[in-house]
Each structure stands twice: as C-alpha cells, then as structure tokens.
Amino acid sequence: MKKSWQIFWHFFFWISMISFFMFIAHNNSKIATVNLLVTFVGYGAINIGLFYLNYLAFIPKFLDKKNYGKYVLYVLLAVVVVGFFKYGVGWIFHEYILTGRNGKTINFASYYTSALFTSIIFILLSLLLHFTVDWFLNERIQRDLENQRLTAELALLKSQINPHFLFNSLNSIYSLAYQRADNTPDAILKLSEIMRYMLYECNDNKVDLAKEVQYLQNYIDLQKIRFGEKCYVNFDIDGIISKQQIVPLLLISFIENAFKHGVANDPASPILLKISVDEGSLHFYMHNKKHLLNRDAAGGIGLVNVKRRLKLLYPGQYHLNISDINDTYTCELSLVL
Structure with a gap:
C-alpha cells in the first residue's frame, strides 16, 4: 500500500473513532458540547500523538533493535511528561475538565492517574499495531519465499524433462542410424x-x-x-x-x-x-x-x-x-x- 493511502486510512480511522465516541457520550450524558470537544478532540490529539511517537520513533529506534532498557525508559518518560501536559491542558480548561458534576475540583492525583492510564492504553495499542503489521509482513514474506522456492523447484523439474526426453529419443534414433x-x-x-x-x-x-x-x-x-x-x-x-x-x-x-x-x-x-x-x-x-x-x-x-x-x-x-x-x-x- 502506498504511503499516501496509509496516511489517509490512519486519519480516517482516528476521525471515525473520535466522532463515534463523541456521539455516544453526547447521547448518554448531558455534557456540554464544548466539554466534549476539549475532551475528545484535544485529548484525542495528545493521545494519538503519543501513539505515533511510540509507533514511529521509540519502537523502530529501540524495540526493533532489542534495546529494551532504553525503550522502557523513553516510554515511561514520555508517559510521565504527557501526563503533566494533559493536566496543564485540563487546568487551562478548568471549568470543563477539572470540575466534576458536583462542582468540586478533581484533585491532581486522581486526574494524573487517569491520564497515565489512558496514555498506557495508547502505548499498548501502538505496540499491538506494530506486532500485527510485523506478523502480516512476515507471513507475506514467508509466502513469497515459499512461492519463489516452489517456482525454482518447478523450473528445475521442468528443465530436467527436456534432457531426459532428448536422451531417450536420441537413443532411439541412434538405434535406427546404427541399423541404417x-x-x-x-x-x-x-x-x-x-x-x-x-x-x-x-x-x-x-x-x-x-x-x-x-x-x-x-x-x-x-x-x-x-x-x-x-x-x-x-x-x-x-x-x-x-x-x-x-x-x-x-x-x-x-x-x-x-x-x-x-x-x-x-x-x-x-x-x-x-x-x-x-x-x-x-x-x-x-x-x-x-x-x-x-x-x-x-x-x-x-x-x-x-x-x-x-x-x-x-x-x-x-x-x-x-x-x-x-x-x-x-x-x-x-x-x-
């Protein structure tokens, strides 16, 4: 698949998912539209960014090269930083994000724990996508190699037919020539x-x-x-x-x-x-x-x-x-x- 099509389908998937969850939340609660936009669009963009940071940077640079220590370190650092960033966004939109239904402010520990949990989910999703794509690619490579092997074997078998046939036929003609x-x-x-x-x-x-x-x-x-x-x-x-x-x-x-x-x-x-x-x-x-x-x-x-x-x-x-x-x-x- 061409890279432009990959970008299109990724973009289409995330837009569809955000729209779907916004629709569900809007129909099942009385949350204001502004609150929904900030929560799903703003935080969705942050989580998606973390998803691709892991998928496009950390995994190929560290995990694929079996540098597991650095990979875990960078992922943890990214999750911690993104958690604080989410809290900062929440503080900016305090009335929509950090204010509960009872009017009380959500404390930092509860909000930060929730932000970390969400970030870890997107990290795991990017890992799942990576391993799934790798599995399909390896399967296709194995099929291609097997097809190439079978094609080469068939070509060899077919190439053996002509000399074998010619050998037997020339023996027959030799017999005729010998008898004049x-x-x-x-x-x-x-x-x-x-x-x-x-x-x-x-x-x-x-x-x-x-x-x-x-x-x-x-x-x-x-x-x-x-x-x-x-x-x-x-x-x-x-x-x-x-x-x-x-x-x-x-x-x-x-x-x-x-x-x-x-x-x-x-x-x-x-x-x-x-x-x-x-x-x-x-x-x-x-x-x-x-x-x-x-x-x-x-x-x-x-x-x-x-x-x-x-x-x-x-x-x-x-x-x-x-x-x-x-x-x-x-x-x-x-x-x-």
Whole structure:
C-alpha cells in the first residue's frame, strides 16, 4: 500500500473513532458540547500523538533493535511528561475538565492517574499495531519465499524433462542410424517437431490439452518409426479435449517408460494408452507388458519428476495409482483440470 493511502486510512480511522465516541457520550450524558470537544478532540490529539511517537520513533529506534532498557525508559518518560501536559491542558480548561458534576475540583492525583492510564492504553495499542503489521509482513514474506522456492523447484523439474526426453529419443534414433534404416530422416524430423513444441509451446503454466495430446501422439509416432511394423500401441482418446488445459509435459514420462521398459513388439500384449476427459477432469490409463531385461541401470528420473510436479501443481486434486507386479505395469492417473 502506498504511503499516501496509509496516511489517509490512519486519519480516517482516528476521525471515525473520535466522532463515534463523541456521539455516544453526547447521547448518554448531558455534557456540554464544548466539554466534549476539549475532551475528545484535544485529548484525542495528545493521545494519538503519543501513539505515533511510540509507533514511529521509540519502537523502530529501540524495540526493533532489542534495546529494551532504553525503550522502557523513553516510554515511561514520555508517559510521565504527557501526563503533566494533559493536566496543564485540563487546568487551562478548568471549568470543563477539572470540575466534576458536583462542582468540586478533581484533585491532581486522581486526574494524573487517569491520564497515565489512558496514555498506557495508547502505548499498548501502538505496540499491538506494530506486532500485527510485523506478523502480516512476515507471513507475506514467508509466502513469497515459499512461492519463489516452489517456482525454482518447478523450473528445475521442468528443465530436467527436456534432457531426459532428448536422451531417450536420441537413443532411439541412434538405434535406427546404427541399423541404417531408411526412415531415420523421418525420425529426426519428428523429433524436431517434438522439440519445437517443448521449446516454444510449453513456456506457460498450462497448455491446451489438444496440443499436449498431439505432442504425445508425435512421440508415439517417433517410437513407431523406431520399431517399424512391429510396434503395437493402442492410443485412445475419449471426450472433448479442445476446451481443456493441462500442465505441459505431465504425461510424457509414463509413456516414455512404457516404451523404454515395456514390450512394444508383441501383438498379443500391445501398449495400452487411454485419455478420458469428462466435466473438467482427466483420467489417464496405461498398461504394458514389462521387458524384464530392459532396465535402466542408472535409474530413471522421469517418474520421480512427474510425482513431484503433481504434488506441487495439483495438490489434493489428483490420484495416482501405479501397479508394478510380475510382468505387467499399470498406471492410472486422475486429476482435476
């Protein structure tokens, strides 16, 4: 909030409070208007001045710097001096302030004690405001730091996807080149289309689901080029995907694992992939037969990555179930788009 607005709201608050208490006092007593003005406006200005003396001077200069001894000393000195000042104002307006309803003059001890009590209340109010503002500022700083940390972590996780994907894809193309396959150029062209999407379409927090599905299809096509006619994959889409959005590069790790660790050349056990979209939710299903001899000795980062991204980007809005038993691997993911 700009400083000018802060001053305005502080001014508005005090004017409102003084007016409110004057209205209450006027309706519940027969005190003269002049008496009310002197009491609430004059003494209100003194108390408000003490409030800001503590809030703007004593607290930042002594309390925030943990110089507690000086802080207590200056506050006590200010309260004592303001108490005498209030009595001086009361003496000037003797007939309105120091004269009771019975016509007798209020003695110094009673009046001064009351003045000290009021001053201490405004000191405590300024302390309460200070600690409240500090608490909210610290909360906001903590939230900002947490958001920055999560943003940095997500950026790191996303940056890991491209090298991981490229590493696996280049292995596939290397296999084609090693075999001197005629469709190697087609594989390279398909990879360039995939990388173009990853570089230029995935910079936003979410992308169109239709584009993400096309990206997955391109990857599957790349794998079909690699395996040739012996690649058996069933990829089904159910529901309307043109009006939905999803976090980019979220599902690719599952499909990569299906080709990397699964059996894609068995017509009896094809890789099954299905995406169903219904009323703002997505259900992804994958099932493949495992290639027991085709394991990544270094351990993959893909699934660890996607699990962490799901936790950060869809907290409480997803359910992931992975079944890795015997010679089959099944993955089911449901999330709110």
